Amino acid sequence: MSLYPLFADLRQRAVLVVGGGAVAARKIDGLLRAGAAVTVVAPALEPTLAALAAHARIRHVAARYADEWLDEVSPGGEKSNGGDEPSGYWLVIVATSDGALNRRIAAAAQRRRVFVNVVDDGTLSSFHVPAVVDRAPLQVAISSGGAAPMLARLLRERLETMLDDALGPLAALAARFRARIRARHPEPAARRRFYSSLFGGAVADLLRKHQPALAEAAFEAAVQAPAAPIAGSVALVGAGPGDPGLLTLKALRALNEADVILHDRLVGPGVLALARRDATMIEVGKTGGAHSTAQERIHALLLEHARAGRRVVRLKGGDPFVFGRGGEELEFLRAHGIGYEVVPGITAALACAAYAGVPLTHRAHAQSVRFVTAHCRDSLDMLDWRALAQERQTLAVYMGVAGLETLRERLLAHGRAAATPFALVENGSTETQRVIAGTLNQLPELANAHRVRTPALLILGEVAALARTLHWYGTPPLGGAPGPSLRHAA
Template identity: 45%
Template sequence: MDYLPVCLKLDGEPVLLVGGGEIATRKARLLHRAGAVLTVVAPEVSAELTDLVGDSARVQRTPWSPEKPLDQFRAVIAATNDTAVNAEVSQVCRAANLPVNVVDSPALCSFIIPAIVDRNPLLVGISSSGASPVMARRIRSTLETLYPPGYGAAARFYGEQRDRVSSEIAEEGDRRQFWEAIVDSPITDLLARQEVAEASRRFDRALEDPGALIHGAVYLIGAGPGDPDLMTFKALRLLQRADVVLYDRLIGDGILELARRDADRIYVGKQRSEHAMPQDQINQALVDYARAGKRVARLKGGDPFIFGRGGEEIEGLMKAGIDFEVVPGITAASGAACYGGIPLTHRDHAQSVRFITGHTRNYELNLPWAQFLNPAETLVFYMGLAGLEIICRELMAAGRAGDTPMAVIEKATRPDQRVITGTLSTMHRIVEETQPAAPTLLIIGSVVTLHESLGWFNGTSSDDD
């Protein structure tokens, strides 16, 4: 270990910053957040740095001089673009046993400043010991996605409860187990969402009865249309927390691999006339696992509330008194349209968009077809492949032109995505020839003509020529 990570308290403490340019300003922002009282020495000082320092008496627009007294400072930062000046600052400070940091010169530093994830009072520092700052920043970016800003509020709350817990739980081992259970419980999520009253109530109950911490929850997660990179930070964080994952058929390759390796994975997918688990059994399974103290990820393709039956599932959770969170996902229409180069709305083509279920019952599709005739409105049919012939026929019978452009997007946002284009009158024949497989999405409207110029995704396009 080249360095010992240490958190230095600088709130209200004097710190000398040598330099007044962009590099110095970046360091000044960080020191200002830590509450340091800065003195800046440089021939020229940026306006932002002057504002950060505040008192003009602490801005000395003069060159650095080794004769300046340093005993009043707790630390020194050298952030000039003059290597000789930086080396001299380091030499003087080391001789005075004063902590010194020289930007981008680890050999001249007695301490270094890591990349920081700031969830005050919770802080995470990532250091490469000066070898690769870019790698440290990359790791910080990853951690930023895993720990939301609200974790700082949770840490503050727990800090306020430490004395109380110490007085209630005498044994150190018992206290440690209590805190471990608390931090992993839904109380942390409640605090992160600023639901302090409910979090306090549960904390009080847990302190009286530690068994109350065995408390499951369900995360209804929209996994997006297929590409794992389209999942939200929150979706990824909750998925990696889950003990049990119930997942659909439409979950894209690679998404399930983001779950914890020790999590139980249960397939509950549905396809036409074949349900791995009926919906009522899915609803009950969510309740049962949560009541057993499990954290359950209900992983759904697209968005849970757009033809995803998410509303039915949370109704059951609410009736059972189970904690749950709903995480929106990028719905298939947005993902398919963007990756296929088909804007759902466009000033010259469509001023509105309508999402419609194309799911048939007994080979019938009863929809208000007469409402779908506006040529300035894009129609998007989910689950419409089996009923494609009905959809095309009924739209034309209602009055929509047979030459209306149409696209069938197969396996949207995935590496093997395919965009098949045609018209209302020709698409049924084209689909018979090209044989797309689910999942598919139908887009109808003049915006489909933009696919040829905007379709940047490396899929295969087929039309009616």
């Protein structure tokens, strides 16, 4: 179930809780901390709730539930006519052990367009109460959509250890100074940089040391300090082969600091979803035979946004320095005086081989690896085929789907054995990964039979036979008869 995350302001707003036991008490505790006006309908209350009722912290109706309670305009006020109008209650929480009653309350609430949560029954609930990491006023809410509450609680426990207690006072300080910060830094990019330097600097450190007066003074000084001129910059970031989990921590930080992201067509939605929500996304992919962005246009966009003082991320599939034109883009940036940095990514050869269970080197069978691009006739004509056809090495061929027949012919012509194993990895490291395995003499026919499409990486060499026995991700390899098995190295 896909839920829309929402933080509700319940201050002085009426909430109805049905049930007076320990489960209800846990829910009511959170409601009271949020400032809600809680009415509890139950024949009796457990001791904690009874004490709250005695001190007028909650309103207790000592009765069994009836649908009429949902028709109140306000607690103790007049009722609406017939229950067809919205209830005076903003939320209803059902905490009883009676399944039939729970279903009845849920149906009645939903008819009245009131959000209802039936504890531990996601199918009856129109809203879910998340597990919360509380660093007030900062809160982190975690929900599994009702599918696995214990998993949400486990994640909450982990986050509790990661988020220190200084975050709450830091957020409170930021709230107090917010208007002054916006006036001092009217441009969003400059404001984001100010907050980034502030939250990671002396103010946070002083709060961790429980020195709030000094922290506030440091905050005040930072707000009053003259604004430094904004210099744009470019980060050349490798997005890896597809699995968002393969992003480096530095790449993730760059995505969260970016004002503008220029990304390749093959950078998947899972990676892009990790970027700042308000970053400007510009696709600048290149596609053979279809719409593509010229490299000169990419250069112009990098220059335009960097000169405007923005943090630009040039996000490339794999690694920017492996067949990614990263060197050309850095040369351009340097020539125009734009600051830059490079964040390496896991290149396709490493990731596709790993996710296919193929070691690129093996001490008994492959002492070297060659990275080769074969996306067009010109690139094929420039290759040293005699060297590529040598044994005891692994070839990792990028962008070679369209040239597989030529590749086979030239390797065979220069002495590579027809029985040399290959593994062709399509959409490597993603949920749609496929591995086609066979031998060099079968290569183009098997690729055509299985309709292999880009992006796909070819691994050719004796080690590729291990794709059949060492696969661990996705479905087993497809293809013809297995090639010769490898001896295990001593």
